[in-house]
Amino acid sequence: MIPNLEQTFRWFGPADPVILQAIKQTGATGIVTALHHVPCGEIWSLEEIRKRKAAINASGFRWSVVESVNIHESIKIGTGERDHYISNYVETLKNLAQAGINLVCYNFMPVLDWTRTHLDYRLPNNASALRYHAPALAAFDLYILQREGAFLEFNAAQQLAAKIYLDSLNADEKKLLTNTVLAGLPGTDEVFTVEEFKVYLEKYSAVDELKLKENLSYFLSAIIPYAEKLGVKMCIHPDDPPIPILGLPRVAKNEEDLNDIVNMYKSPANGLTLCTGSLGANGANDIPGIISRLGSHIHFLHLRNVNREADGSFYEAEHLTGSTDMYAVMKSVINEQLKREKAGRTDIAIPMRPDHGHKILDDFNYNTYPGYSVIGRLKGLAELRGLELGIKRTLTA
Known part of the structure; x- marks a missing residue:
């Protein structure tokens, strides 16, 4: 049987009420985290990276994915300072690579990382x-x-x-x-x-979707050659929600955008984070189809579900029962794993994390980051690993 997806859990560092010992009980083996205390645009020092990695390793995990090395707004806007912040970004990638961490999730959403009401x-x-x-x-x-x-x-x-x-x-x-x-x-x-x-908003007044895409292309053209030499894979996260909001443009909202991005600089180091919740908020996004057509570029999986409503509203649903057919999604992911195995690729166990769990049971006793309660995500992870196992057993029976 092909390897299982690498089961990971997001952890926000030492200040996170969800401690590593609790995550250990979920069955996850990998940690997804970042140095959130380092201001956006500053270099992550090798010392700080190694300190965080040591804490993760000491609890029996591997630091599987960096989420995220955030991108300074000057890069997105395209100001004269952007080359300075791109240089800092490259230095951070060099330090991550030296510490043996080689997968970086990022997004290119203006100002706000995600939006809920x-x-x-x-x-x-x-x-x-x-x-x-x-x-x-x-x-x-x-x-x-x-x-x-x-x-x-x-x-x-x-x-x-x-x-x-x-x-x-x-x-x-x-x-x-x-x-x-x-x-x-x-x-x-x-x-x-x-x-x-x-x-x-005033700073972005002259930045439309086309200009934001140009600035993303500039960023990728500057960093991907370094990432490729360092053995680091970059994977952009889709926009959340996948529509323009508050006068700000979006450039990673659908398959056309994602295809444009991987073609901005063709390299194994320029890839995608497949987030079923972000893309799933727009019913026009064919997520199983996106996986089948762009799967070779997917380095990281965020698996969650939303219930869509007619007016464009949505809420985070249980992982298997929302508007997105998670069975079809998981089957498409497994088919991508089979393609990779046949092609002789080594990145078959794609890191996957259960995204945005509900607050349930004892979760209400902890002031966790929104969407990142431990028991709610444990429930999602258990459902997803069961779905994966069932499909794989069926395909190989």
């Missing part, structure tokens, strides 16, 4: 899930942020739904919505103010 959406069984509610996002954009030109981007029905939603909120609920939408990078408690976010 609710971090405690209660399901019928009282489990807590993350939610993106389209009328809430529109209410924030139109009436709280008051972004110039926003009314031209929402039709009359959407504007009405947004106003009705806004009028249903009290002052504290409006503040909570603002803080939720403007949350910063995972692994930090950073939240932008409306005024700070408007400054970023």
Whole structure:
């Protein structure tokens, strides 16, 4: 039988309430983490990398994937400072490679790493899930942020739904919505103010989708030759959600975008993170098909599910029961593994992590990062490993 996918768990470092000893009990063997305490754009020192790796190894894990070495906004915007920050990025890759860490997930989303409107959406069984509610996002954009030109981007029905939603909120609920939408990078408690976010919007005023793609191509052309020499594989994460929001463009939202990215600099070092939740928020994305057509470029798997709604809203579902057919996804992944085995590739055990679990049971007693409770993700991992085993046994019977 072909090797199992490498089962990994995201860990936010020593400050994470989910400790490594708890992750050990999930059955995961790999850790996905980053040096979240190092400011974006600064070089990760070899000393700090080795310190984190030693803590991971001491608990019986391997540091499987770096998620993420975040990209400075000057690179995305294309300012005169970008070459300096690209140089810093290359130095970080050199230090990671020297420490024996060779897989780096990153994203190219402007300003916000991901966007939700609710971090405690209660399901019928009282489990807590993350939610993106389209009328809430529109209410924030139109009436709280008051972004110039926003009314031209929402039709009359959407504007009405947004106003009705806004009028249903009290002052504290409006503040909570603002803080939720403007949350910063995972692994930090950073939240932008409306005024700070408007400054970023102004910086991006001349950056449309085409310009953002050009800036991504510039970045890849600069770093991939180094990554290739170092034996480091880069894998871009799709946009979350996969639509333009708050006046900011998106460049990794569908198969066409992902195909463009792998062709910006053709190299085994220029690859993809396949996130079924991000891509799955748009029903037009054929995820099993994307895997079958672009699978050779996939270095990392985020497996989660969402329940889509007609107005563009969605919430994080159980891993096997949302709008995405996870059976078809996993079967396509396994077929990609078979292709790699036949081709003599060594990267058959693709790292996989269960993404965004619900808060359930004892999870409510811990102040974990949104979507990263331990028991909810354990449930997802157990379901995914069972699905993988069942499909593989069927295919090789």
